[in-house]
Amino acid sequence: MYCNEAPSGIRCALGTKMDYNQHYSGSKLNKTNESKDLYPVTKESKDLYPVTNESKDLYPVTKESKDLYPVTNESKDLYPVTNESKDLYPVTNESKDLYPVTNESKDLYPVTNESKDLYPVTNESTYLYPVTNESKDLYPVTNESKDLYPVTNESKDIYPVTNESKDLYPVTNESKDLYPVTNESKDLYPVTNESKDLYPVTNESKDLYPVTKESKDLYPVTNESKDLYPVTNESKDLYPVTKEAVLPLFIYQ
Structure with a gap:
């Protein structure tokens, strides 16, 4: 209909053709980049403008609008997390299932002292x-x-053995090459009746284990x-001569 045929109370420019039902029916508006500023999305109108893969460029998520478009399991593909947007989608205990950490995304969520509880290390995630x-x-x-961090020749420098940690890394036949006993470390691995087989005395190691009264x-x-x-004159008290030791001494004489 034309303006001169319009019902009373409707004003329009002379000669403009318009569809009354289309303009006033409340149907969803076909927004474009040019028209989106005319129809700002509010909490009341957001159902009129559902975000799709086609329209998501019309409704970029910003700090101001992120409450209008909460990320759900259904919509998370619409808002992929990037280095630019990661501040919009901080990972929390509630949202961590939305953003699982993968080899591709681990740089987006670096582990810090604050976030390490969000990403507990398991056998599956150690890599x-x-x-x-x-x-x-x-x-x-x-x-x-x-068990998550076994000590190897490559990693032993990461976990040096100290008096505090030595119980974490007990020396066994398998691990003794990882922890060679030196003058510096011999106090960490005192020789006992249980461990003496681990540290056999040789010409090379005898200085590490001098024989004392103890x-x-x-x-x-x-x-x-x-x-x-x-x-020697100094050590003869350590080896007293007994009846058992007399025979080799007598033969020698």
């Missing part, structure tokens, strides 16, 4: 968060987690070991 000298404070080794029972002198511990 996502390799422990380095920089990150080792984030993943302290405990009795519970030590340790002489650990290293009894035998025909095989007597060359390791020659008897």
Whole structure:
């Protein structure tokens, strides 16, 4: 209809053709980049403008509008998290299922002291968060987690053995090459009746384990070991001559 045929109360420019039902029916408006500023989306009208893959460029999510378009399992593909948008979608205990950490996304969610509880390290996720000298404070080794961080020749520098941690890394036949005993570390691994087989005394190591009154029972002198511990004026009290030892001395004389 034309303006001169319009019902009373309707004003329009002379000669303009319009569809009364279309203009006043309340149907969804076909928005374009040009018209989107004419129809701002509000909480009341947002159902009129559903966001689709086609229209999502019309409704970019900003800090101001993110409450209008909450991210759900259904809509999360519409709003992929990027380096630019990651501040809009902070990961919380509630949202972490929406943004699972993968090899592709792990750089978006770096693990910090604040967020490490969001990303607990498991056997499945250890490859996502390799422990380095920089990150080792984030993943302290405990009795519970030590299986997650086995000590190898490559990683042993990351977890140096100290008096505090030595119980985490007990020396066994399998691991003794990882923790060679040196003058510096010998106090960490004292020789006991249980461990003496781990540290056999050789010409090379005898200085590490000098025989004293306290340790002489650990290293009894035998025909095989007597060359390791020659008897001197200083050490003769350590090896008193007994009836059993007289025979070789008598033969020598």
